[in-house]
Structures are given as C-alpha cells and as structure tokens.
Amino acid sequence: xxxxxxxxxxxxxxxxxxxxxxxxxxxxxxxxxxxxxxxxxxxxxxxxxxxxxxxxxxxxxxxxxxxxxxxxxxxxxxxxxxxxxxxxxxxxxxxxxxxxxxxxxxxxxxxxxxxxxxxxxxxxxxxxxxxxxxxxxxxxxxxxxxxxxxxxxxxxxxxxxxxxxxxxxxxxxxxxxxxxxxxxxxxxxxxxxxxxxxxxxxxxxxxxxxxxxxxxxxxxxxxxxxxxxxxxxxxxxxxxxxxxxxxxxxxxxxxxxxxxxxxxxxxxxxxxxxxxxxxxxxxxxxxxxxxxxxxxxxxxxxxxxxxxxxxxxxxxxxxxxxxxxxxxxxxxxxxxxxxxxxxxxxxxxxxxxxxxxxxxxxxxxxxxxxxxxxxxxxxxxxxxxxxxxxxxxxxxxxxxxxxxxxxxxxxxxxxxx
Numbered sequence: 001x002x003x004x005x006x007x008x009x010x011x012x013x014x015x016x017x018x019x020x021x022x023x024x025x026x027x028x029x030x031x032x033x034x035x036x037x038x039x040x041x042x043x044x045x046x047x048x049x050x051x052x053x054x055x056x057x058x059x060x061x062x063x064x065x066x067x068x069x070x071x072x073x074x075x076x077x078x079x080x081x082x083x084x085x086x087x088x089x090x091x092x093x094x095x096x097x098x099x100x101x102x103x104x105x106x107x108x109x110x111x112x113x114x115x116x117x118x119x120x121x122x123x124x125x126x127x128x129x130x131x132x133x134x135x136x137x138x139x140x141x142x143x144x145x146x147x148x149x150x151x152x153x154x155x156x157x158x159x160x161x162x163x164x165x166x167x168x169x170x171x172x173x174x175x176x177x178x179x180x181x182x183x184x185x186x187x188x189x190x191x192x193x194x195x196x197x198x199x200x201x202x203x204x205x206x207x208x209x210x211x212x213x214x215x216x217x218x219x220x221x222x223x224x225x226x227x228x229x230x231x232x233x234x235x236x237x238x239x240x241x242x243x244x245x246x247x248x249x250x251x252x253x254x255x256x257x258x259x260x261x262x263x264x265x266x267x268x269x270x271x272x273x274x275x276x277x278x279x280x281x282x283x284x285x286x287x288x289x290x291x292x293x294x295x296x297x298x299x300x301x302x303x304x305x306x307x308x309x310x311x312x313x314x315x316x317x318x319x320x321x322x323x324x325x326x327x328x329x330x331x332x333x334x335x336x337x338x339x340x341x342x343x344x345x346x347x348x349x350x351x352x353x354x355x356x357x358x359x360x361x362x363x364x365x366x367x368x369x370x371x372x373x374x375x376x377x378x379x380x381x382x383x384x385x386x387x388x389x390x391x392x393x394x395x396x397x398x399x400x401x402x403x404x405x406x407x408x409x410x411x412x413x414x415x416x417x
Contacts, residue, residue: 001030002131004124005067007094008079009056009087016115020079023120027128032073034066050093057090064094068101074131075105077124082110092365095269105130106269108365123272126229130267137230137266139416140243144204145194147185148411149220150228150404151177151212154254154281155377158184159407160192160203161415166401166408168192174254177212178219185220207414209406211255224414228406229258229270235409236373237265239399246369250388250396251405252358252378254281259362261369271362280354281378286330287350291343295381298347302383305348319345321353351383359391374398375405 004024024031036044036059044062045051051058060080067073078095080087088110095106107127109120130137142164150157152174158181160168170187174180186196194202207224208217209231217225228251236242236249242265249260249267257273257280288295319341321332336346372394378384379402388396401408 001025001028002074002128003032003070003072004029004075004077004127004131005034005063005070005073006031006077006079007034007060007063007067008077009054009060009081009090016111019115019117020077020120023117024124027121027125028132029075029124029128031077032070034063034070034073036062036066048093048097050090052086052090054086057086060090061094064098067098073104075127076107077127078106078108079111084110088365096367099269103263103268105267108269108271119272122227125227126267126270129227129230133226133230134266136413136416137234138264139234139412140238140265142238142412143415145202146411146415147188147199147203147206148407148409148414149181149185149206149208149210149216149222150231150406150410151181151208151210151216152253152406153211153256154285155403156180156184156210156212157404157407158188159401159404159411160188160194161408161411162192164412166404168194169401169404171403174212177215181208181212181216181220205414205417207410207417209410222414224410224417226410226413229260229267229272231409231413232258232375232406233260233262233267233270233409234265234413235405235407236260236375236399237262238408238412239375239401239405240371240373240397241399242371242373248369248372250358250372250374250379251376252281252354252374252384253376254285256280257358257362259358259366261366269366271366273358273362281376283330283354284350284378284381284384287333287347290330290333290337291347293343293347299351299380299382299384301344302347302351302381303386304344305342305383306344318352319349321349348383351381352387354378355384355387355391359388363392368392368394370394372396375402377403379403 041062044065158170168188168191170184205223208222213225251258259271261269
C-alpha cells in the first residue's frame with residue numbers, strides 16, 4: 001500500500017468518505033489525513049500566500065503544509081465540494097504550492113453529493129500507477145518489437161513498434177471490444193509485415209490500455225495493462241519528442257477528456273472530464289452526421305467558416321450553439337441549419353463548443369505549461385485545434401499519429417517489462 005495524503009476541507013467527516021477509502025484500498029492506496037495545530041494555521045496560510053473566509057478551507061491549506069513534513073507520503077488527493085468557488089481557488093493554490101516544493105503526483109477531485117465510483121476509481125488508479133510504476137514510466141525509447149492496444153469507448157487503436165518506430169497501425173470503431181481489438185491488431189500486424197501465425201515468435205510483448213483494457217488484456221494474454229493517464233502522457237511525449245521539461249497534454253476521446261500536466265515525459269498532475277457528452281468526440285460525430293459529412297472532413301469544413309474572421313474585424317458575430325449540452329446543442333444546430341446558417345459556420349460552432357467546454361470545466365482549474373500537445377481522435381479535427389489556439393493564445397502541437405498516443409505509450413512502456 002502506498003500512502004496518499006487527502007488534502008480536503010473536512011470531507012473525511014462526510015457520508016461519502018467510506019467510498020474513497022474503499023476504492024483507494026482496492027487500488028493499493030492508503031489515504032492519510034495530515035493535521036496541524038489550530039495555532040499554526042495562520043502561519044501556514046502565510047507560507048502558502050492565501051487566507052480565506054472559511055476556517056475549513058484554511059485548515060486545508062495548513063494540511064498541505066503539514067504534508068511536506070511526512071516523507072512516507074507519496075502523492076496527494078486534493079478534494080473540495082463541487083461548485084464551491086472559494087474551494088476551487090484554494091485547491092488550485094494548494095496544487096501550485098505543492099508542485100513548487102515537491103515532485104509528488106497530485107490529483108484533484110470536486111466531490112458531488114452522489115459521487116460515481118468509476119470516476120473515483122479511474123483517478124486513484126492513475127495516481128497509484130504514477131507512484132508505483134515511475135521507473136517504468138521513465139522510458140524514453142521503445143525497444144524490440146511490441147504491440148500496443150488502446151481499447152477506447154469509441155475506437156480501438158493498435159500499433160506495432162520496432163526499435164522506437166511505428167511499423168504497423170490499426171484503427172477502427174469499437175463495437176464488440178474483443179472483436180475490435182482482434183481486427184485492429186491484425187491490421188497493425190499486416191502493415192508491419194508480420195503474419196498472425198508468426199506473431200507469437202516475432203512480437204516480444206503486448207500492452208493494453210483504454211476503457212476495455214481488463215477484458216481485452218485477458219483476451220490477448222497481455223504482458224501489461226495500464227490505465228490511460230500515464231500511458232497517454234507517455235505516448236504524447238514520445239510522438240512529440242518532448243521528453244524533457246514541462247508540457248501540457250490535451251486528450252479528447254469519444255466519451256471523456258484528459259488534461260495532463262507532465263514533467264520530463266511523466267504525468268504529475270491531471271484532470272479528467274467527461275460529465276457531459278457535449279465536450280467529447282461523440283458530439284462531433286453526431287454533428288458530422290447532421291451536416292452530412294464524414295467526421296474526418298468536419299474540421300476542414302469548419303476551417304472554411306468566414307464568420308470568425310468577420311467577427312474579429314467587427315463586421316458581425318460568430319454563430320454560437322445555444323447550449324453545451326449534447327442534446328440541446330444538436331437541437332440548436334438543427335434550428336440553425338433550418339434558419340439558413342451556413343454549414344461551415346455550424347461546423348465551426350460545434351468545434352468551438354467542444355473547446356470552450358473543455359476550457360471552462362478543466363483548463364481553468366489548471367495552469368497551462370507550453371508546449372501544449374493535442375492527442376486523441378479529436379486532435380485530427382482542425383477546427384477544434386484552431387479554437388484551442390484562440391482560447392489559449394498559444395500554438396497547439398498535433399504530432400504525427402496523434403490518435404495513436406495511447407497505443408504508442410503502452411507499446412513503449414511494455415518494452416521495458
């Protein structure tokens with residue numbers, strides 16, 4: 001069991017703490033609660049540089065300072081209540097304070113009245129990986145011949161890598177997870193010039209990640225199965241050649257999103273989204289269907305929109321969808337088309353809606369560390385990349401094979417097993 005400090009405003013006394021404890025134990029984490037004498041709280045707040053009205057949040061700040069005195073703590077969980085504005089400010093300040101003084105991995109979570117066990121599990125599992133597998137995650141180069149499979153919610157990706165090069169790829173929709181994985185692996189092997197009958201002799205190791213990793217990993221008799229956060233960040237570092245220094249990874253998948261801050265190619269802070277499908281690749285797929293274009297052409301169509309240019313020149317306004325909600329967003333899209341709004345302006349609005357929702361729900365809670373690396377299937381939609389660049393004011397890097405970041409990451413990591 002690894003010790004993780006829960007830095008919170010008193011949620012350990014609430015009716016949901018048992019769920020955090022239960023999930024933590026399941027993934028090999030022991031949650032501990034740093035304490036500090038009340039007489040020292042003000043001094044701790046001065047050290048961090050923030051004191052707020054809430055005594056409970058000031059105690060949260062003090063706990064972060066206290067945590068630094070315990071060498072047995074290997075990571076931190078920052079926990080506040082959902083939609084608590086003051087709590088969000090404190091959580092962000094505490095995260096920055098800890099990152100300046102330690103290299104320990106940190107995760108943030110906004111607690112709701114009825115938290116989802118799966119959401120808690122995915123975050124704590126990723127944190128445990130970053131703590132216990134750090135030496136493996138430090139790999140900067142793939143060696144030998146390995147296969148990486150990313151069993152995603154919408155698509156299944158597979159790569160064959162040989163001595164740090166991608167020599168085979170497979171990418172197709174996820175229907176039956178096992179059949180999709182088999183088909184993706186076969187396509188990658190074929191491109192790599194490896195017959196299925198010779199695969200066991202030529203392939204030295206197989207790694208699996210993604211939503212279906214447990215099922216697919218067992219099916220493929222994988223040598224390693226890991227959660228997506230550590231794997232995607234490693235894949236992004238490899239594909240972009242950013243192994244040293246700080247970087248930010250944005251990964252928008254079919255159903256959920258990841259914002260990862262990494263240092264030297266390893267994630268050290270992350271934020272997982274996915275509460276609403278309106279910020280996912282699925283929303284763009286539905287938009288493509290309504291616009292009668294293939295999803296691969298949606299970005300190009302959005303780039304043809306002239307409304308953005310007109311708005312910047314003060315000659316009009318950009319068309320905006322009336323809701324971030326996937327259901328009402330599509331309804332707004334249909335009404336716009338019926339009202340004569342151009343298809344390219346609607347496509348641009350859909351791309352903008354996804355980027356803005358990721359920005360407001362995830363990016364605003366964490367600072368951006370350039371370079372910003374955009375991976376996942378949605379990274380291939382040029383319109384979304386443009387919207388992120390406008391929102392963040394920085395150039396967004398989309399490396400070659402960006403949609404295969406998860407598969408590349410696990411193929412590289414498994415080569416060190």
